[in-house]
Amino acid sequence: MAVPRLSVVIPMYNEEAVLPLLVSRLRPVLDGLGQTYEVVAVDDGSRDATAAIVTLIRAKWPELRLVRLRRNSGHQAALTAGLHRSHGDYVVTIDADLQDPPETITEMLHLAQSQELDIVYGVRGDRASDTLFKRGTANLYYRLMRRIVGNRMPLGAGDFRLLSRAMVDALRELPEQAPVYRLLVPWLGFPSGQVVYTREKRAAGSSKYPLGKMVNLTVDSIISFTAAPLRLGIWLGVFGALACVVAAAKVLVAYFQGTVVPGWTSLSLVVLFLGACQLICLGLLGEYVGRIYQGVQARPAYFVGEDSLAEAESRARTRQRRPLEEPDEESDPLPHLGNLTVRSLD
Ligand code: UDP
Ligand code: MG
Secondary structure (H helix, E strand, O other): OOOOOEEEEEEEOOOOOOHHHHHHHHHHHHHOOOOOEEEEEEEOOOOOOHHHHHHHHHOOOOOEEEEEEOOOOOHHHHHHHHHHHOOOOEEEEOOOOOOOOOOHHHHHHHHHHHHOOOEEEEEEEEOOOOOHHHHHHHHHHHHHHHHHHOOOOOOOEEEEEEEEHHHHHHHHHOOOOOOOHHHHHHHOOOOEEEEEEEOOOOOOOOOOOOHHHHHHHHHHHHHHHOOHHHHHHHHHHHHHHHHHHHHHHHHHHHHHHOOOOOOHHHHHHHHHHHHHHHHHHHHHHHHHHHHHHHHHHOOOOOOEEEEHHHHHHHHHHHHHHOOOOOOOHHHOOOOEEOOEEOOOOO
């Protein structure tokens, strides 16, 4: 297969509602680039018709490729699958819901090529379309992350970005079990630029990032980059010990003065306080030990169930080997999805 100039990786989880809108906006932009491209749609174990719709669209859009993960593995794992299976000299990762305008890709590619950059971040200039809660939590997240990885991480840069092949190869070499690309990309220190864009409203469907997934992403982000929270335990311990010294002095004074120390309240407070400190520290240790355990298990983050390109290549190889044999079932260009047989649109 010839290497395309650009790969566009799109993770999708239950995005059937938005797919036709996405294609109608993305395709003209990519066709207008005047450069070769491929679109890698990563279906992250959707339970709706996402994969079936991509398969239908593929019949009319040969540059579109479908990679299906066997189960829902999460946004970052879907990105990993897409990055690992893309071939382009440049790779753009973009959400399926049109919150990141596809038109910005042209500007990103132009900037990367003209200034020889390895990273072009899409930076959200205006995110008025997001809810107050989303903006608040995102703001907190970015400030915290910048404390961890430093100012190289632009404020408001999500997973809409362009990466060079060198950058993608560098990311692939990292042994991360749960990669968080927003942090890993700036941390590698490759030359970067930015394109500011206005975050639009989700074009259709609802958010696939509930609070639980947001918390998971934040915990992964913190734990994969810093052991500082473990130190919190030491500080809590020091603080607790100082508080106990003060309390002990008071108790001793009361003892020598002969006053009866009621004691119960303060004792309870101390026990509760220290108990809480110990539990917090145990919890923190548990998080790190859990990550070490995952690292030792070294399970892959995703399993690919189907890859339209790999299947096409294997069919081509079979045809080369048996040119005169009758066509068999494998030559059906549209795969069978469970008990749903997909037919062409026309
Ligand atoms: N997504 C995914 N797997 C998941 C959750 C989300 O592939 O488990 C995809 C989703 O289809 C979308 C992108 O990740 O293309 C960002 O998700 P979404 O737009 O729902 O997040 P939000 O913008 O609400 O933070
Ligand atoms: Mg979105």
